[in-house]
Structures are given as structure tokens and as C-alpha cells.
Amino acid sequence: MTSPVAIYPKTGIKVIIVGAGFGGLTAAIECTLKGHEATVIEKAPVFQQLGDIISLSTNAGQIMSRWDSSLVADKLRPICMNHKSFKINTGKGEFVYEQPAMVPSREKPMYNGHRADIHRVFYEYAKSLGVSFIMGKRVVAYHEDPSQQKAWVETDSGETFVGNVVVGADGVRSRARKLVLGFDDKPKSSGYAIFRAWFSVEGSGIDTDPLTKEFVENGDTHTGWLGEDVHLLVASCKGGKEISWVCTHTDDADIDDSWSNPGKVSDVLKILDGWDPKCRAIVSKTPSCVDWKLVHRDPLPTWVTESGLTCLLGDAAHPFLPTSIQGCSQAIEDGAVLATCLSMAHQDSSIKSDAKVPTALRAYQRLRYDRVKAAQETGKELRDKWHKADWTKVRENPESIRMPREDWLLKHDSERFVRRMWSRAVAELAGGEKIPMRSLAAGRDSDEFDVELPPTPLATPKEEIEDPLSG
Ligand SMILES: Cc1cc2nc3c(=O)[nH]c(=O)nc-3n(C[C@H](O)[C@H](O)[C@H](O)COP(=O)(O)OP(=O)(O)OC[C@H]3O[C@@H](n4cnc5c(N)ncnc54)[C@H](O)[C@@H]3O)c2cc1C
Numbered sequence: 001m002t003s004p005v006a007i008y009p010k011t012g013i014k015v016i017i018v019g020a021g022f023g024g025l026t027a028a029i030e031c032t033l034k035g036h037e038a039t040v041i042e043k044a045p046v047f048q049q050l051g052d053i054i055s056l057s058t059n060a061g062q063i064m065s066r067w068d069s070s071l072v073a074d075k076l077r078p079i080c081m082n083h084k085s086f087k088i089n090t091g092k093g094e095f096v097y098e099q100p101a102m103v104p105s106r107e108k109p110m111y112n113g114h115r116a117d118i119h120r121v122f123y124e125y126a127k128s129l130g131v132s133f134i135m136g137k138r139v140v141a142y143h144e145d146p147s148q149q150k151a152w153v154e155t156d157s158g159e160t161f162v163g164n165v166v167v168g169a170d171g172v173r174s175r176a177r178k179l180v181l182g183f184d185d186k187p188k189s190s191g192y193a194i195f196r197a198w199f200s201v202e203g204s205g206i207d208t209d210p211l212t213k214e215f216v217e218n219g220d221t222h223t224g225w226l227g228e229d230v231h232l233l234v235a236s237c238k239g240g241k242e243i244s245w246v247c248t249h250t251d252d253a254d255i256d257d258s259w260s261n262p263g264k265v266s267d268v269l270k271i272l273d274g275w276d277p278k279c280r281a282i283v284s285k286t287p288s289c290v291d292w293k294l295v296h297r298d299p300l301p302t303w304v305t306e307s308g309l310t311c312l313l314g315d316a317a318h319p320f321l322p323t324s325i326q327g328c329s330q331a332i333e334d335g336a337v338l339a340t341c342l343s344m345a346h347q348d349s350s351i352k353s354d355a356k357v358p359t360a361l362r363a364y365q366r367l368r369y370d371r372v373k374a375a376q377e378t379g380k381e382l383r384d385k386w387h388k389a390d391w392t393k394v395r396e397n398p399e400s401i402r403m404p405r406e407d408w409l410l411k412h413d414s415e416r417f418v419r420r421m422w423s424r425a426v427a428e429l430a431g432g433e434k435i436p437m438r439s440l441a442a443g444r445d446s447d448e449f450d451v452e453l454p455p456t457p458l459a460t461p462k463e464e465i466e467d468p469l470s471g
Contacts, residue, residue, distance in 0.1 A: 007129070008035035011346045013357070014163035016041065016153055018139045018176060022056075022328045023314025024169035025122040026335030028131040029067065034343040038131045039161060041153065045136030047123060051115030052198035052290075053235055053244045058102070058410045060329035061109035063336045066415075071128055073109060075121045080113035081237045083220040088401055090391060091227030093276025097398040101222070102405065113237055114198060114244075134161065142166060142179045144309045149354055151309040164357055166310040167338065169331075172295050174316035180305055181312070187295035187319070192383070193251035194322060195268045197289040198244035201236070204285045206243055211281040216240035225279050226386045226401070230271055232279050245282060246322070247271060248383070253293060263291030295319050299373055303365050308358025311365070313338060318372045321379030323386075326409065330372055333414040338364045340418040348426065363425040366435070367418055370442035375409060408446045417441055417448060 013036040017024045020042035028038040056064070064072055086099045102110060111118060127133070137155035144151040144166075152162040168176025178184045206212045215221050216236045225232045234245045249271050268283050297319050303312040311317075314331030321327075338360075345351055345360035382404060394401045424435050439448045 007033055008343065010037075011035040011343065013037065013165065013342055013346060015039070015165045015167060015342070016151070016161050016163035017167045017169055018153060019168070019170040019314075019316070020044075020047075020123065020133065021169060021171055021314060021331065022054075022119065022122060023316075023331030023335055024167070025119075025126050026063070026332045027167055027169060027313060027338055028335075029122070029126050029129060030063070030336045030339030031342065032126070032129045032131055033067075034339045035346075036339065036342055037163075038126075039134065039163065040126070040131060041134045041137055041139055041155060041161060043136070043138040047116065047119060049114075049116045051119075052196050053112065053237075053246065054115040054118060054328050055325045056111040056118065056332065057325060057329045058108040058110045059412045059414065060332040061111065062107065062413045063332055063415065064111075065107050065109060067125060068128075069106075071125045072121060073106070075124075076109075076111050076113070076118060079117045079121075079238060080111040081220045081222065081235060082239075083222045083235070086222045086224065086403060089223070089225045089276060091225050091230065091232075091272075091275045093225070093278060096391075096394060097401055099402045108411075112235065114242070134159075139170070139175070140179075142168070142176065142310055144305060144307050146307040146309065146354075146358075149309070149357065164309070165342065165361070167313050168310065168316050169313045169335075170316050172297075172315040172319045174312065176312055176316055177300065180310050181300065181302065183300055185297060187297055189252055190294040190296040190321065191250060191252060192248055192294045192321075193253065194292045194294060195247040195249070195263045195271075195289050196245070196292055197265075197283075197286045198242065199287050201241055201243050204243075204287070206282065206285055207240075209281055209285070211278050212285065215282065216243060224386075225276055226389060227275065229387045231383075231386050232272065232275075232283075234279065234282055243282070245279075245286070247283070248294075248323070251293065261291045261293075263289040265289055267291075294321055299376075303369070304361045308361045311338070311361045318376060320376055321383065323383040324375060324379030325382075325403075326375045326378065330375055333412075334364075334368060334372075336414050337368055337418050340415050341367070341422075344418065344422045348422070351426070359426060359429060362429050363418075363422065366425050366428065367421055367440070370437060370440045371412070374442040378404070378406070378409065406444065408441060408444055412441050420448065 015031045015036050015038045017040045020040050028040050031038040088097045139153045140156050141154040151166040170176050201216050220236045223234045230249045232247045236243045303317045313334045341360040341364040345356040351359050438445050441448050
């Protein structure tokens with residue numbers, strides 16, 4: 001089995017990326033693979049073991065399947081969940097439906113695991129490709145000079161980093177939104193918050209308590225309990241050695257500046273009062289949890305500056321509710337699409353050299369915006385379906401409560417999509433025919449989400465690697 005990894009010829013495009021989350025790292029990896037020069041500036045001096053469970057769905061997995069599998073896929077598989085199904089119960093513990101897990105494939109893998117573990121694999125892969133990292137520096141100002149086709153940032157240490165493109169990938173509490181585009185919309189409470197935890201099973205009592213050992217004794221499991229305005233999801237990982245849970249509930253508290261704050265297990269148990277003793281037993285064995293307020297922001301009118309040399313990407317452009325299970329995957333799609341648009345513009349002889357970067361950034365926004373907006377909506381849909389379930393109807397049709405897996409979201413190959421849509425996007429930007437919504441991979445009626453195209457030009461196999469998933 002081949003690993004289609006090859007770095008394109010150098011383009012001379014220098015990309016300065018602010019923020020080394022999954023969006024920023026993917027942009028850096030994809031830009032490097034496509035011959036651009038990527039520098040990432042990250043305010044954290046080192047990456048800590050922060051966070052808990054995160055999901056990278058098959059639409060992100062397709063992008064990653066083109067990365068060196070010995071450095072990415074082979075490292076992720078052992079540290080990510082390998083469960084057979086998702087079991088859904090009512091809050092009281094009545095079993096309702098067992099949804100088979102998606103069968104992993106090499107071309108369309110998905111990864112669920114600890115954010116810090118998966119993030120480390122991305123970071124190390126980016127380093128191996130030669131991406132430059134400036135750690136421990138906070139970006140405090142953004143500048144552009146279209147006459148020189150240059151954009152640059154300043155850090156709190158007074159240093160300046162200059163490129164042809166600047167990408168604000170600085171997360172849900174983005175400063176780039178204000179500094180770049182002038183939007184100072186404070187994040188609003190979505191009306192919901194999540195208590196979350198991840199801990200080692202050893203010594204916790206989960207594996208010895210008859211109420212809880214079923215969740216870890218035979219490898220990984222995934223289980224949900226759904227009640228009115230509350231749901232609890234429990235996932236075990238690494239062959240049942242680690243376990244995590246997320247409890248989504250209504251909460252109108254103010255939003256502060258951190259992605260999460262310490263929470264109290266006793267508060268979670270209050271929310272789960274009267275619920276299935278199994279889920280209460282899991283929560284009560286938890287050493288500590290965090291309280292993550294879910295942020296809502298109205299969609300931005302644009303992600304790209306007037307002169308087209310700076311853009312936003314990932315949560316900075318579009319925060320997601322966790323029930324969409326798409327926040328990280330859409331940030332990864334953004335990174336791949338941006339790098340591909342820069343590459344397409346570079347190769348497109350119909351575009352004048354000083355218009356190449358602005359055209360790339362505008363096409364990036366055009367080919368992403370409606371899809372992202374539609375993906376954001378799915379978060380509210382699933383939350384409301386689970387929180388407002390009519391259990392009489394669900395018992396008649398248990399499948400109706402399943403976690404949705406929609407083709408337009410999960411089968412989409414964002415790089416192929418850009419290659420296919422490029423000339424239409426450029427024509428529209430130049431005042432030509434408008435691309436219809438159905439062709440923007442932005443919903444159930446899309447006609448462009450599952451397009452098979454020839455392999456990426458110039459991507460020649462680097463090595464032959466045996467596929468552990470085949471046979
Ligand atoms: C520490 C942390 C833990 C998280 N844990 C989880 C989790 O457990 N589960 C989950 O579903 N999601 C988690 N998230 C959010 C999740 O990673 C994102 O929603 C999603 O992956 C989209 O990624 P992103 O790259 O757009 O943003 P993020 O992942 O938020 O990354 C943004 C990056 O920008 C950096 N940054 C911000 N401002 C500046 C600045 N001015 N200068 C330089 N760098 C800056 C941040 O330090 C961060 O590394 C976490 C985010 C962070 C930062």
C-alpha cells in the first residue's frame with residue numbers, strides 16, 4: 001500500500017500562521033507539503049497535556065490519509081478509540097439503541113482520542129516537515145502592505161514576522177478577529193456548558209466496581225445517556241485503560257477568557273440526580289473535571305481582509321458546538337483548503353502575480369463559508385434531538401435517536417473539492433457566474449461532496465507501507 005506523500009516544488013509563498021491548534025498546524029503541514037514556507041507563532045511556551053476527548057471525523061481523516069502514514073496514522077491508531085458501537089440509553093438507564101461504529105479505512109480514517117495526544121502527533125509531523133515554530137510569543141498586532149504584497153505580525157516581545165500571507169488561527173477567543181477585521185463581538189454564552197473529564201482507569205475503581213467495569217474490561221466502549229436538556233457521553237480509550245466523559249447541560253454563566261475552568265464532580269452529580277446508577281458511579285469515581293462554557297458567536301461577514309493578504313481560520317473564524325462533532329475537523333479542512341487555494345493560484349497563469357494571494361484567500365472563503373455555516377447548524381440539531389427526545393416515538397423507532405453520519409459532511413474531500421471548483425470560484429470572484437449553493441458542499445442537497453478525481457498532481461508515492469487495516 002502506498003503512502004501518497006510528496007512535497008511540491010517550492011512556490012516562494014511565505015505563510016505566517018498565528019496559533020498552533022489543529023487549524024494552524026494543518027495549515028502549516030499542508031502549506032509545507034504544497035511547497036509554501038510556513039512559520040507558526042504560538043503563545044504557549046510548551047504544549048501541556050491539556051484537554052480531553054476530541055474527534056477527527058472522516059472528512060478530516062481523508063486529508064490526513066495523504067500525510068506520511070508512518071508518522072501520523074500509525075502513531076494515532078494505538079492512542080485513539082477502537083470501539084465497536086455507540087450504545088444509547090435514557091438518563092434513567094433504559095437501553096434504547098446500539099449504533100455500530102464506522103468501519104475505519106485507510107483512505108477515510110477517523111480518530112477519537114485525547115486532544116493533547118493527537119495534537120502531539122500533528123506537531124511532531126509538522127516539525128519533521130521543517131515547519132518553523134516560534135513558541136511562547138503572543139501576537140499583538142497585524143499589518144499589511146499590498147503594494148509590497150507583504151503581511152506581518154508583531155509579538156509581545158517586540159519581534160516582527162513578515163510573510164506574503166498571515167493566517168489568524170488563534171482559536172475561539174481570537175484576538176485576530178478584532179485586530180485583523182475589526183470585529184469585537186464578545187463571545188456569548190450558548191446557554192449550555194459541558195463538564196468534562198479524562199482519567200486513568202487504574203486506581204479509579206472503574207475496573208473493579210460491578211456497575212462500571214463493563215465500560216473498560218473488554219477494550220474501548222462508547223455510551224450515551226440522554227435526558228431533558230442534559231446528556232452524558234462516556235468513552236474509554238487505549239484498550240479500556242483510560243476513560244473520559246462529557247456532560248452537556250444548560251448554563252447561562254458568563255463567559256471568561258479561558259477555554260475551561262475547574263469544575264466540581266459534586267455539581268455534575270447534582271445534574272445527574274436520579275439518573276442511571278452506572279453513569280453516576282462513573283462520575284463519582286472521577287478525580288477532577290473541568291467546566292467548559294460553550295461559546296456562541298454570530299457568523300462573521302468575512303474571514304479575509306480587504307487587501308486579501310490576511311485571513312482567519314478554524315475556531316477564530318467559526319466556533320462550533322461539540323454536538324456537531326466537527327469543530328476540529330472543519331479547522332483541519334480550512335487548513336487544507338487554504339494551502340490548496342494558494343497552490344492553485346500560484347499555478348494559475350490567468351492570475352496576475354500581485355493578485356495571486358488575494359485570489360487564493362477569497363477563493364478559500366468562498367469555498368468554505370457556506371459549508372462551515374451548514375456544519376455549525378448540525379451541532380444545534382443533534383443537541384435538540386437528544387435533549388428534547390420524545391421517548392415514546394423513539395421506542396417505536398429506536399434508530400431515530402442515532403448519532404447522524406451525513407455523507408455531505410463526512411465524505412467530503414476538501415482538497416479534491418477545491419481542485420474541481422477552482423476555476424468556477426475564480427470566475428465568480430471576477431464577476432462571472434455565481435456558484436449555486438448545491439455545489440458548495442454545504443448541506444444534504446449538495447452535489448459536490450463525494451467527487452472522485454484523479455490523485456493530486458505531483459503527489460508521487462514516497463514509500464511503500466503495509467496497511468495494517470487491510471486484509
Ligand atoms: C489547550 C486547549 C485544549 C483544548 N481541549 C479540547 C478538548 O479537550 N476537546 C475539544 O473538543 N476541543 C478542545 N479544544 C478546542 C479545539 O482544539 C478546537 O475547537 C478545534 O480543534 C479548532 O482548532 P483551532 O486550531 O481553530 O483552535 P485552537 O485549538 O483553540 O488553537 C488556537 C491556538 O492559538 C493559540 N493562540 C491564541 N492566541 C494567540 C496569540 N495571540 N498569539 C499566538 N498564539 C495564540 C492558542 O494558544 C492555541 O494553541 C482545546 C483548545 C485548546 C487551546
